[in-house]
Amino acid sequence: MxxxxxxxxxxxxxxxxxxxxxxxxxxxxxxxxxxxxxxxxxxxxxxxxxxxxxxxxxxxxxxxxxxxxxxxxxxxxxxxxxxxxxxxxxxxxxxxxxxxxxxxxxxxxxxxxxxxxxxxxxxxxxxxxxxxxxxxxxxxxxxxxxxxxxxxxxxxxxxGVVLPTPVSTCRYFHRSLNIPKLIDVKFTFVPRSMTLARMIRVFKTAAVPHLGGLREMEEKDVSQVAELFTRYMQRFDMAPVMTLDEVRHQFLSGRGDLESPSEKYRRPGQVVWTYVVENPETRRITDFFSFYSLPSTIINHPKHNLLEAAYLFYYATDVVFDAGSEHNGTLNKRLSSLVGDALIIANQAGFDVFNALTLMDNVGFLEDLKFGAGDGLLNFYLYNWRTAPLAGVKAIGGVDAGKGVGVVML
Missing domain, CATH: 3.40.630.30 (Gcn5-related N-acetyltransferase (GNAT))
Known part of the structure; x- marks a missing residue:
């Protein structure tokens, strides 16, 4: 230190x-x-x-x-x-x-x-x-x-604890979905300037996703998703390098019981949700996003015993390869649309809250999508590898906040 x-x-x-x-x-x-x-x-x-x-x-x-x-x-x-x-x-x-x-x-x-x-x-x-x-x-x-x-x-x-020495630190952000339950279990509260009814209205999501060409990822998409993922992740200082088999495992193997109908965007035993956007004319995959389910036990509550939490996983969009997309706002706009649809799907699937960290390109859309800063910080550590600090919760050395870290840890 x-x-x-x-x-x-x-x-x-x-x-x-x-x-x-x-x-x-x-x-x-x-x-x-x-x-x-x-x-x-x-x-x-x-x-x-x-x-x-x-x-x-x-x-x-x-x-x-x-x-x-x-x-x-x-x-x-x-x-x-x-x-x-x-x-x-x-x-x-x-x-x-x-x-x-x-x-x-x-x-x-x-x-x-x-x-x-x-x-x-x-x-x-x-x-x-x-x-x-x-x-x-x-x-x-x-x-x-x-x-x-x-x-x-x-x-x-x-x-969550600070040990010698984090290579980066990211903050948790939370997007409330099921407002009455989150208030009931004291995960969040109604601000002084708002009523419960207005808060429910403010955080309401649409009933169906907006993006044209959006569908669940399938086996046939693995190579295109892998290629898009690999190119997109080059932009971050620390990121995983995945083989085709690893892409298949991370984004497809946790889809739950595929024989059961997917009711309300959810199958029995499902832990990961991955969606792609396919251009109907070229059949190219232009974007994908994923999130996973990690519930928390609610300790000693008379009515609720489980907080259904979704966590933003990996995503990518080919908009980033257009010249100037980071500076003219088109990348943030596209990511807001993608993650906005992830919120709609998560809400329909029965999640109470959607969590994300200040890593990758998340910082650009968290506020637009009504995420609120949480109390929790997550420290990233490398064992037996030395490197200068990576941009997480704050910008470092000319790298924007978040863009140092491209690793999502489960």
Missing amino acids: GEDAPLDDGYIEPSKPREEVRQEPYPLPKDFEWSVLDINDPKQIKEVYDLLSLNYVEDDDASFRFQYSAEFLEWALKPPGYYKEWHLGVRVSSNKKLVAFISGVPVTLRVRGNVFRASEINYLCVHKKLRSKRLAPVLIKEITRQCNLLGIFQAIYTA
Whole structure:
């Protein structure tokens, strides 16, 4: 913290050959044992779900806690080329109860001019009753060892807390959809200058999306979406590099039960929504957007037990390739239309709130679409990679706010 930004990008510690990596697992406190979880086993995925839904991230007032569904964990933890050794748990030796978990999935990251393989580390969770046992540092050391054994020495992760040293910080913004419920559970409140009825009117969305040619993404769109995504993401200092299989997985594999009719824009078990805009004459995909479902448990509320939250995922538009589109306002206008339709679909699908961060091009349309700044900040960290700070909540070094970060972490 407080050091000058590095002049050159690069690793901090050099990679080691496999034989120089520690070969045996790090020791755990007495009474605990390591366990690699099989995410293909419904019983084990339920154990992870139970652990996270009772012990994972809460807001400061302990009113809301993330609730990852089994379908969400399947989608998030099993991208192409995932390693089962990176789904790492700790069990009580005597009764085999799962009491801690950490996961990694492989990603290819571009940070400024460098492209490298990394692991995306997530879902670090220790049972509330065991937080004095110092399990978290051992989990982090062991997942690092497992990554190193497979030749991966860099990682990306996020946290609400500030550790040395964030590479960027983004702020959460919230677009209210179900006003009466959000007020009831104290997620938001009626401003002094407004009545409840007027607030409901102000935040009302249309009944159907506006954009011509908008439809749900299908298998046949994968290569066009991948090409558009790849070109669009070049504009951000830090972004994922995805193969066709990864694009297919991220945008299509979480669509839920495809045999069931999609009622009100939602299928049973659906965790990701991806829509494309197709030019009817050329059949070209000109735009796409996606969002995912991550509900929160509402703790100790007499009437509501679940806050249905949608999170903006990746998007792209070919408008950006027109000369001057960033400066003359056409890019922001197009993105407002795209994300505006995402809000309509999310509202029709029964979401209560739509969340986005100050990353990518989001800053340009958040205010237009009536998003309000939240209390939460998300800090982005790179492990064993040094680079100057990236523009997130604030502009940095001539880069506009948000445009430093093109990575959406689940």
